[in-house]
Amino acid sequence: MEGNILIVDDEEVVIKSCERILSPAGYNVKGATSGEEAINILQNGGFDLVITDLKMPGIDGMELIRWLRKNSPHAGIIVITGYPSQESIRDALQLGIIDYLPKPFSPELLLDITEKAMNTVKAKKIEEKPVEVKDVEAKIGEIMSAIGQNKGKPGALIPVLQQVQEILGYLPPTVQRIIAKELNLPVSEVHAVVSFYSFFTMKPKGKHNIRVCLGTACYVKRANEILGKLKEILGIEEGGITEDRKYSLETVRCLGACGLAPVVMVNHDTHGAVDPVKVGDIIKQYN
Ligand code: FES
The missing domain is CATH 3.40.30.10 (Glutaredoxin)
Structure with missing residues (x-):
C-alpha cells in the first residue's frame, strides 16, 4: 500500500523498527525524534499519516496532535503509547486520532492498524473532493468517448461540449480542461465558447x-x-x-x-x- 508516513518517537529504535516493518509494505517512511522536529518536517506538508508517541520531552504527543488538527487536518494520526491510560487515549480520540498502538506491538498489529488508518485517510480525501471532480470521475469513460468521436474533425469543440453537457448536465472547469487538452486547444478558448452560448452551463442542474x-x-x-x-x-x-x-x-x-x-x-x-x-x-x- 502507498502513503507517506511520519513516525515521531524520542526512542530512535522505535522509529527504526517501524521503518523496517512499513517500508517493505510500500510505505514511504520518515522519522522525527521530537515533537519540535516533527512540526518542522510537517510544515512542508505531504504526509498522509503521523504515528506519534504520546510521552516525549518538550512538545509531547498531545501537543503535536493539537498542532496537526489545526495545521494539517487531513493527516491521519495513530498514537503509540507505553502507558495507555484510559484518560490519555480518550483525550487523543476526542482530538480525532484514528487508532492507537500499545507498546510493545507486533509487526502484524502495526501493519494492520496502519493499513486501516491509511484507508480511512484515503476515503476521507475522496469524500472531500469537490463535487465537480467526483461528477467528472464518475462519467470519465463516456466523456472520453464523446471527445474521441469528434477528435480531429473540423469544428469539433461545439459538438463535444454539447455531448459532454448531455452526459454530465453541465460543463465545470475540470471538464473544460480535459476537453481543451484532448482537442489540443487553449483552455481559454474552451471557456470562451462555454461562456458565450447560453445553452451551455457551468453550474450543475438539479433533477x-x-x-x-x-x-x-x-x-x-x-x-x-x-x-x-x-x-x-x-x-x-x-x-x-x-x-x-x-x-x-x-x-x-x-x-x-x-x-x-x-x-x-x-x-x-x-x-x-x-x-x-x-x-x-x-x-x-x-x-
Ligand atoms: S416576461 Fe415574458 S414570460 Fe415572463
Whole structure:
C-alpha cells in the first residue's frame, strides 16, 4: 500500500523498527525524534499519516496532535503509547486520532492498524473532493468517448461540449480542461465558447430545474415574490442547487409566455399565473 508516513518517537529504535516493518509494505517512511522536529518536517506538508508517541520531552504527543488538527487536518494520526491510560487515549480520540498502538506491538498489529488508518485517510480525501471532480470521475469513460468521436474533425469543440453537457448536465472547469487538452486547444478558448452560448452551463442542474421569469410582464405581477418564496422553501440562492441535487433554481428574462405572467418553468413544464403563496404546491409535484 502507498502513503507517506511520519513516525515521531524520542526512542530512535522505535522509529527504526517501524521503518523496517512499513517500508517493505510500500510505505514511504520518515522519522522525527521530537515533537519540535516533527512540526518542522510537517510544515512542508505531504504526509498522509503521523504515528506519534504520546510521552516525549518538550512538545509531547498531545501537543503535536493539537498542532496537526489545526495545521494539517487531513493527516491521519495513530498514537503509540507505553502507558495507555484510559484518560490519555480518550483525550487523543476526542482530538480525532484514528487508532492507537500499545507498546510493545507486533509487526502484524502495526501493519494492520496502519493499513486501516491509511484507508480511512484515503476515503476521507475522496469524500472531500469537490463535487465537480467526483461528477467528472464518475462519467470519465463516456466523456472520453464523446471527445474521441469528434477528435480531429473540423469544428469539433461545439459538438463535444454539447455531448459532454448531455452526459454530465453541465460543463465545470475540470471538464473544460480535459476537453481543451484532448482537442489540443487553449483552455481559454474552451471557456470562451462555454461562456458565450447560453445553452451551455457551468453550474450543475438539479433533477428538477426551476426557472423563474423576471421579465417585465412577470416582474410587475410579483415574480420577485415567487423567487423569494422559492429561495425560502428550497434553502438555496438563485443559481444554486439543493444538497440532494433534486432542485436547482434559475432566473430568466423572458420565457416567451408573457400572456401567462407570472411564469415559472419546472423542467419543460410551464406554469402560468403563479401565486407566490402557492408556489410551494407546484414544487411538491416534482419528486
Ligand atoms: S416576461 Fe415572463 S414570460 Fe415574458
